[in-house]
Amino acid sequence: MDFMDKMSEWAQKISDKTNEVVEIGKLHASNFSKNEKANELKKQIGEICFSKYRAGDELDPEIENLCAEIKKLKGQIAENERTIRRMKETANGTVDMAAAGFCPYCGADLAKDARFCARCGKEIVR
Numbered sequence: 001m002d003f004m005d006k007m008s009e010w011a012q013k014i015s016d017k018t019n020e021v022v023e024i025g026k027l028h029a030s031n032f033s034k035n036e037k038a039n040e041l042k043k044q045i046g047e048i049c050f051s052k053y054r055a056g057d058e059l060d061p062e063i064e065n066l067c068a069e070i071k072k073l074k075g076q077i078a079e080n081e082r083t084i085r086r087m088k089e090t091a092n093g094t095v096d097m098a099a100a101g102f103c104p105y106c107g108a109d110l111a112k113d114a115r116f117c118a119r120c121g122k123e124i125v126r
């Protein structure tokens with residue numbers, strides 16, 4: 001094998017290696033997007049299960065427990081959002097607590113036009 005043949009063989013090897021690296025890169029990218037898609041589908045399964053749970057359908061106990069945890073978390077999120085609203089409205093001082101729908105004494109939610117707080121019993125002056 002003369003020098004030029006050797007060079008040519010070497011160039012071919014480099015070319016093969018480069019193509020291999022490109023192929024590996026493509027397979028990685030493909031797997032990444034397939035994984036994303038699989039995770040998205042898992043999320044959709046979760047949404048379907050949670051809807052069924054909320055509709056009162058009977059589910060596998062394991063799934064039901066997880067749904068109950070989600071429900072609890074959603075309740076806590078709603079409670080935190082109410083607290084945030086209350087704190088913001090108290091902080092800027094321009095909004096009347098009772099008008100905003102909260103007892104000014106204990107912070108409980110007030111029914112519209114309630115004259116007394118259902119939680120602490122204090123009279124609501126409007």
Ligand SMILES: [Zn+2]
Nearest residue numbers: 103106117120
């Ligand atoms: Zn109250």
